[in-house]
Amino acid sequence: MTFTTRPEIVGTFGTVASTHWLASASGMAVLEAGGNAFDAAVASGLVLHVVEPHLNGLGGDMPVLCHEATTGRTFTVCGQGVAPSSATPEAYAAHGIEEIPGTGLLAATVPGTFGAWMLMLERYGSLTLREVAQYAIGYARDGYPFLAQAATAVAALEDVFTGHWHASAEIYLPGGRAPEAGERFCNPALAATLERLVAEGEAAGPGREQQIEGARQAFYSGFVAEQIDIFAASEQFDGVGSGAHRGFLTGADLDVWRAREEEPLTVDFAGVQVAKTQPWGQGPVLLQQLAMLEQLDLAEMSDADLVHTVTEVAKLAFADREAWYGDPEHSDVPVEELLRAGYAAERVGLVGADASGELRPGSPGGRAPRLPARVVAAMADGGAWPDGLATPGQGEPTVARGDTCHLDVADRWGNVVAATPSGGWLQSSPTIPGLGFALGTRAQMFWLEQGLASSLVPGARPRTTLSPGLLLGTDRVLAFGTPGGDQQDQWTVPFLINHLVRGMDLQAAIDAPSWHSMHWPSSFAPRVAQPRGMRAESRLGADVLAELRARGHQVEDAGDWSLGRISAAGTRPDGMLHAAANPRGMQGYAVGR
Structure with a gap:
């Protein structure tokens, strides 16, 4: 039996999970x-x-992923x-x-x-x-x-x-x-x-x-x-x-x-369909990671192998984000090719035994990638801008363990909502x-440099990091997400593996130790990167952290309970509703009956 900080909430009437107890109770x-x-x-x-x-x-601003029970329709509400x-x-x-x-x-x-x-x-x-x-x-x-x-x-x-x-x-x-x-x-x-x-x-x-x-x-x-x-x-x-x-x-x-509705993007992973926003959000980067991981036998990996592999896959997916993602109404984003199983198989073949120090975007459909000139220069110089500014509120807000909120709701009629306001x-x-x-x-x-997928264009949506998600399976829908800037579509990867591959319930999957990479430039000014950089919770184990360091990862021990603020709520195949929320920071809560 797996012991968790809290029980998974299970009921038949409704469930709400969020990053603040008052919001959950109000819902x-x-x-x-x-x-x-x-x-x-x-x-x-x-x-x-x-x-x-x-x-x-x-x-x-805010993206929302919704599932409407009466029509069976899944859609995005774009509040960016x-x-x-x-x-x-x-x-x-x-x-x-x-x-x-x-x-x-x-x-x-x-x-x-x-x-x-x-x-x-x-x-x-x-x-x-x-x-x-x-x-x-x-x-x-x-x-x-x-x-x-x-x-x-x-x-x-x-x-x-x-x-x-x-x-x-x-x-x-x-x-x-x-x-x-x-x-x-x-x-x-x-x-x-x-x-x-x-x-x-x-x-x-x-x-x-x-x-x-x-x-x-x-x-x-x-x-x-x-x-x-x-x-x-x-x-x-x-x-x-x-x-x-x-x-x-x-x-x-x-x-x-x-605001308007849009069709989400999806990939299949571990027997379910995972839905995310279009590439004006970073959501497809989770889909790319899952498409690569679907090619591998995750259940047979040791903990160190799993953390290493997931991290190296993230580097490849986020490199594609840097080269290709932007508002598809103002930029030609080859998103279908990026999510193609064959492309995922090609990309995952680049994962080696040691930590890569490169930023390696792919060439979907044979197209040559283009990275911002400052990214190329910064990565060559160890990842830091030479003239980064220090101003009020500048820098990735997740340094202070927050920047965003998240909520998930499931009702007795089968409607499910995941929203990430920020x-x-x-x-x-x-x-x-x-x-x-x-x-x-x-x-x-936005980049002021022109000709990039995420270049500034009046009337265009910036490539946001906000990234709610839905799991869609036979007789089940699950809303999930987390605050965390560039970490949002990293922390949810081990959560999904723990839940879908290792069979943990929602609370156990959220409670399990987490990690993330800082290898690529941050989406937030002044866009600092730490090539091979990784933050990992101590609970992964000293032997796992030691093996990761031996493979070339620059591992920072983040303490026992520090990474991720995931919450989730949805419907189970048996018709029951379930939910869970992150205990880190003693703030998020799931409620229901």
């Missing part, structure tokens, strides 16, 4: 009130915007906002910017999260916006326990808030001091924004759908867009170059944008006066 309350998985996901997500402001916000219409390489060059920074207004794209929630709620939900938003409004107005990570982030930026980001100081320095971990904390400005969105929606008409559309218009064409337009046109401190810049985002950019971090952009939230900084994932 479950919606299910108890008669709502479905789509209603519950919106309620949970809005609560995450309130209680994890250092990890996501109302001004951020696009680059502003005036954000051109020439416009950045006029500011003396050679690489889009990871902080401030220069990196803002259209906020996509709220539009994605409204699309889901209007088309597939059953409750009103007020019914699902009441939990988030209540926590913002009446308070919630401030997380230790959020307190650390605020304390680190106290001087920036008081000296420059005054609207941030008004909210996050109540009484002129940084809040302590566990302290009751309120965001009345955000509560007022959410309440006004609900009220303006209700004023749009008596019908549920009318009201949801009215709230969407209030955000993208009404008072929210108007305030964003004013704020983005003001010069705000970001510590880059001259130290303060205006943004490119305008109210007109918000007015023309809408962006709009309190530490990366100033709070918008009167709205109580910050804009996102996802444009940092």
Whole structure:
């Protein structure tokens, strides 16, 4: 028997799992009130915007993977906002910017999260916006326990808030001091924004759908867009170059944008189908890894062999991400060839007995790959940018064990939702006066160098790291995902192997020791790489870590419980519902009955 930190939650009515206990409980309350998985996901997500402001916000972005039971249809809701219409390489060059920074207004794209929630709620939900938003409004107005990570982030930026980001100081320095971990904390400005969105929606008409559309218009064409337009046109401190810049985002950019549905991409692995987003997200990189691993006998590998093989496969898949992934509406991405079984067989043949120090993108369909010039130079120089900037909020937010949130919901009717909201971090952009939230900084994932798959193009989606997933099998659907930037589609690989190949239940698969590679450049400014670099949990065992080092991996012992924030929820073949959540950080929880 495998002992775990918690039981796998199993029931028949509904299950919710997320990265914060209050979000999970709120989603479950919606299910108890008669709502479905789509209603519950919106309620949970809005609560995450309130209680994890250092990890996501109302001004951020989000992809969602959905399975609708009545039609059996699986689809993506794209809540990834696009680059502003005036954000051109020439416009950045006029500011003396050679690489889009990871902080401030220069990196803002259209906020996509709220539009994605409204699309889901209007088309597939059953409750009103007020019914699902009441939990988030209540926590913002009446308070919630401030997380230790959020307190650390605020304390680190106290001087920036008081000296420059005054609207941030008004909210996050109540009484002129940084809040302590566990302290009751309120965001009345955000509560007022959410309440006004609900009220303006209700004023749009008596019908549920009318009201949801009215709230969407209030955000993208009404008072929210108007305030964003004013704020983005003001010069705000970001510590880059001259130290303060205006943004490119305008109210007109918000007015023309809408969330939309898309077909997901899939591959078969271990007897199920795995679904991910199109290559405007990094999700296909998980599919490429699984397609390569499907060629191998994973069940017979030793622990050291498995960790080594999975890591080397990840290097190959992420090299392809660097060379080929981008918004398919603005770039020619050979995604069908990248996911072809024959291509996977060719690529996995490159895995050797020792750790590779190269970044080796493939040639799908015979096409020559192209990497950014700075990536080529950096990898040749050991992975570090020679002139990386250190600014407020810059650098991959996962250094502070977070950057993103995740939630999974399954209801008694068989609807399943996986969502990964992120962006709009309190530490990366100033709070918008009167709205109580910050804009996102996802444009940092574009390259200003042109001719690349992920080059900056006005109106294009940045290649996000956000990556929810679904497993689709005979009479089963499972939502899963994790925060973690570039690690999202690494930490989920051992989780899936443990669950699907080794037969562990969801909680055991989440609890099992994990690892990840830092071999390729980070998606976040300043894009540092550590060739052959690996972080691994101590619980893999001293002998395993020693063997990995002997094979050339530069292994950093990450401690016993540090890597991954996976949660999962779905339907089993026997009709039961199950869920589990990550115990690391003592924050995520799964609930259900």
